[in-house]
Amino acid sequence: HLSPRLEAVANYVPEGAYLADIGSDHAYLPAHLLVSRQIKYALAGEVAVGPLANVQSEIIQQNLQGQLIARLANGLDAVQTSDQINAVVIAGMGGLLIRDILDRDWQKNNQRQFPTLVLQPNTEEAAVRSWLIAHQYQVKAEKIIQEGKHFYEIIVAQPGFQELGIFDLQFGPFLRRQAGPVFSAKWSAELQRINLILDRLVVAQKGDSVTYKEWQAQKKKIQEVLR
Template sequence: KLSLRLEKVASYVPQAAVVADIGSDHAYLPAWLILNGVVKQAVAGEVVKGPFESANQLVQQLGLESQITVRLANGLEAIEPTDHVSAITIAGMGGSLISEILDRGFEKGILTGKERLILQPNIGERKLRLWLQAHQYQLVAEELIEEDGKRYEILVAEKATETTNYSPQELLFGPFLLKEKSQLLKDKWAQELVQKELILSRLSEDNPNHQDKINELKESISWIK
């Protein structure tokens, strides 16, 4: 059984896709996708030896060696052209790490633009939306969920023919989440508001080094309100 968080990520993997799960840890997500008949082929990528071995172990235990290829590699370098990957999942990391992984994959030509990206940043969602916008990806769905008292956003994106220009507010809150305005979203940003006001109260208007941060905080506080 998957966590609710990973179950939601899995729900955006298209039927019969070839999926690459980057930072797969135990390979729970690709294993679940295969066992539940969503996909037939998957790649599990891991950069750290311990989790890579755990992934291998699970795949062997389940006898899924012919369907899940586990590779020890940095980011999207786990993907080979002959895999014909059509969906990439990257979950449980910060938005800036996910952006860096996508960036390197883009620079190396591994990201072809044909793959659906299913991303679950723990923090730094705005940074990830900025990356997607800058690389002509369009958000096709977003979801905010809560599990064990923690909130998680899931961003689903596909390459677009034109650049989508999101407003600064959409980049911060998420275009779909902003439209939906769920109670969970309100709770999330009520909490962020308290934190931002606290940080603002600790910065000094007299310190020139604080000016940019103060302006940025004041702007986002007014948007949240």
């Protein structure tokens, strides 16, 4: 049984995939996809020993020996050619970390690409989208979901070429055009947060600082998108 966030990520993993889940922790996502026979093989990569032990106990509990492999490695170092991985999930981390994991692999492994990336940054989604389009990926689908007061964006990418403007990078080319209720809720909340920051800056007599102007510009962008 997956959380709504992981369920939404799982929905974008192609049928029959050879999946690498990088930063897998408990490995709920690949275990669920294997048990329900939606994928053929999964590799759960972990950089830390504690989470790797969680993966190993999930393998035993779900009887997934030979189908779900736990590997201790930094980022995409977990993926070997013989794994025939054709889909990569990196979920539940900051966007900058996701970008760095992708970039490190790109540098190290001669610009290797994967047929499908399913990324779920907790923050800094623009940095993820910028990296993708600068490295011959295109954004093919996006989804935003809400769990309590947290918002999570899912970005699906495949090899290809795409140009994204600054609004697309920040708000997502699909998400901002759909402009659904969860999208509006996320950016309305952000707008409120920025208003508080702006008020505090005024109180601190920093109403004509560079910082104030930057937040104000950000506020205008959000207002434009929400209009």
